[in-house]
Amino acid sequence: MPGLLGKKIGMTSIYSENGELIPVTVVEAAPNVIIGMRTAEKDGYSSLQLGFGDKKEKRVNKPLMGQFQKAGVKPVRVVKEFKNFDVSAYKTGDTIGADIFAEGDKVKVTGYSKGKGFQGVMRRHGFGGVGTQTHGQHNRLRAPGSIGQSSDPSKVFKGTRMAGRTGGARKTVSGLKIIKVEAEKNLLFIKGALPGSVNSVVEINK
Numbered sequence: 001m002p003g004l005l006g007k008k009i010g011m012t013s014i015y016s017e018n019g020e021l022i023p024v025t026v027v028e029a030a031p032n033v034i035i036g037m038r039t040a041e042k043d044g045y046s047s048l049q050l051g052f053g054d055k056k057e058k059r060v061n062k063p064l065m066g067q068f069q070k071a072g073v074k075p076v077r078v079v080k081e082f083k084n085f086d087v088s089a090y091k092t093g094d095t096i097g098a099d100i101f102a103e104g105d106k107v108k109v110t111g112y113s114k115g116k117g118f119q120g121v122m123r124r125h126g127f128g129g130v131g132t133q134t135h136g137q138h139n140r141l142r143a144p145g146s147i148g149q150s151s152d153p154s155k156v157f158k159g160t161r162m163a164g165r166t167g168g169a170r171k172t173v174s175g176l177k178i179i180k181v182e183a184e185k186n187l188l189f190i191k192g193a194l195p196g197s198v199n200s201v202v203e204i205n206k
Contacts, residue, residue, distance in 0.1 A: 001100045002085055003205035004032045005052035005078055006188065008111070010198050014180065014189060024179050024189040027109075027202060031095035031186065035071045035079065037087055046087045050096065052201060053077030078201050099183040101206075108174040110203040111196035115168030120144075125161045171195040 006029035013023050036049035055075040057065065068075050071092045090096075101107070121127040121144040129141050144163065147156050173195060180189035194202055 001048075001090075001096055002082055003107075003203065004029055004082075004096055004098075004100065005050060005080055006030070006098075006202055006204055007053070008194055008196050008198060008200050008202050009187075011193065016179075022179055022191055023193075024191055025194045027188045027190060027194070027204065029098035029101075029186050029188050029204065031097045033073050033076065034090055034092050034094045034096070035067060035073055035076065036081075037090070037092060038081075038083075039087065045083060046085065047081050047083040048087055048090060049079055049081050051076030051079050080203060082205075097183065098181060098186045098188055101178050101181055101188060101204075103178055103181055105178045105206060107176050107178060107190065108172055108205050109176055109190065109194045110170065110172040110205070111194060111200055113167045113169055113171045113195045114197050116166040118164065119166040120163045121161060124163060124166045127161075 006027040009026040009028050011023060011025050013021050016022055030052070032050040032052050034048050035051045038045055038047040038049075040046050051068075051073065053076055055077045057075055060068070060075045064079075065075065073093060116123070120142055122129060122142050127142075127144065144161075147160055147162065149155060149157075173192070176194075177191045178188055179191050181187070182189075188204070190204075196202055
């Protein structure tokens with residue numbers, strides 16, 4: 001199994017055997033339930049559909065509820081498909097927990113970054129303001145400065161760094177290391193920071 005879904009609990013730090021203080025993010029990798037399977041013979045590729053978290057039945061639409069009933073599982077909050085590996089050892093309704101990981105495993109974690117709403121260029125792109133002006137601004141301290149062109153081409157180019165909606169985007173952090181696994185509590189201690197806010201769902205891949 002290449003990965004699973006978990007809930008970000010928060011950050012702390014733990015000591016290694018040689019006394020090094022390591023910042024870690026704690027992830028609750030509660031058992032993921034298999035709600036669907038794809039096989040190369042029938043579907044052209046192999047995968048497992050994993051469900052994580054609880055969801056009230058009245059908040060589930062009919063097509064998804066039919067899938068849950070067919071699999072014989074309770075409604076789940078998040079459904080994610082993990083592709084292209086051998087699924088012969090699994091069956092619908094099985095659960096997969098944190099014990100698929102071991103200390104020292106390298107993983108990549110995907111989640112949605114914290115949404116920060118509409119932000120200016122200093123917050124969004126790190127512009128320096130008047131002190132390090134580069135765009136022609138004079139006395140407008142946090143303004144972006146000139147963005148236009150002359151009569152040729154007489155337009156603002158796509159990709160110009162301007163104010164706008166910040167955060168709330170799908171982000172992946174690679175090269176992370178699992179420092180500690182508490183399988184009985186379904187906890188993973190991953191070195192470094194992970195995208196997303198506390199209690200958000202993240203995807204952990206080997």
